Amino acid sequence: MKTYFQTKEDAQAQRKWVLVDATDQVVGRLASKVAAILRGKNKPAHTPHNDDGDFVVVINAEKIRFTGKKLEQKHYYKHSGYTAGIRDDAASDLINDNPTEIIRHAVWGMLPNNSLGRQQMTKLKIFAGSAHNHQAQTPVEIQL
Numbered sequence: 336m337k338t339y340f341q342t343k344e345d346a347q348a349q350r351k352w353v354l355v356d357a358t359d360q361v362v363g364r365l366a367s368k369v370a371a372i373l374r375g376k377n378k379p380a381h382t383p384h385n386d387d388g389d390f391v392v393v394i395n396a397e398k399i400r401f402t403g404k405k406l407e408q409k410h411y412y413k414h415s416g417y418t419a420g421i422r423d424d425a426a427s428d429l430i431n432d433n434p435t436e437i438i439r440h441a442v443w444g445m446l447p448n449n450s451l452g453r454q455q456m457t458k459l460k461i462f463a464g465s466a467h468n469h470q471a472q473t474p475v476e477i478q479l
Contacts, residue, residue, distance in 0.1 A: 341380045346387035349378075352474035353391050354467075357438065358398040360479065362405075366441035368479045369393065373446065373455045386451060390458045392474050397434040397463045401426060411440060435461040 353372055357365055375381050375388035401409065409426040429437055438461050446452035460469060 339380060341382045341385060341387055343385055345380075346375070346382070346385055349387075351389045352469065352472040353389050354474035354476040355391060355393045355479060356395055356476070357393050358395045359400055361402055362399055362437060362441050365393075365399070365479060366438060366445055369438075369459070370442050370445035373442070373458055384451070386454050388455055388458065390469075390472070390474075391460065392467055392469050393438055393459070393461045394465050394467055395463075396438050396461050397430070399430070399434060399437060406430070411436075434463050 355365070355369060369391050371377055372391050373388040375386075378387065381387060406427050407425070411424045411426065411429055412421060413424075414421045424432075426437065439459070442459060443452075443456060446455055460467065
C-alpha cells in the first residue's frame with residue numbers, strides 16, 4: 336500500500352474554523368494545542384510539508400493564566416534593529432496592555448521557523464474579549 340500525501344488543494348478544501356476559549360487556560364498548554372491544530376497534526380491525513388491545518392479563533396485572551404511566578408518574573412523582549420533599541424515588557428504589563436501578543440508569541444514559538452510556519456500563523460485570529468468578527472465562518476467551539 337502506498338503512503339498517502341495530501342495535496343495543497345485537498346487541504347484547502349477540508350479546512351475548517353475552530354473557536355477556542357482561553358478563559359483560565361495555562362499559556363503554554365493552550366499554545367501547544369493551538370499550534371497542533373494550525374499545523375493539522377490532529378488530522379489523520381497530516382502531511383508535514385503542507386499547510387493542512389484549520390483556522391483558529393482564540394477569544395478571551397485577557398483571561399489567560401500563568402503558573403508559578405511567571406506573571407511577575409517572565410519578560411518578553413523585542414528589538415527595533417537600532418542601537419539600544421531593545422524593549423523589555425513584563426508579562427504582568429503585557430497581559431494588561433496587549434494580551435493577544437502573549438498567545439501569539441507562545442504559538443509562534445511552537446511552529447516551524449520558516450515560510451510554512453509564517454503561512455500557518457496567518458490562520459490564527461486572537462481577540463482579547465469574547466466578541467470576534469468571524470461569525471460568518473461559523474467556527475466550531477472545541478474544549479481543550
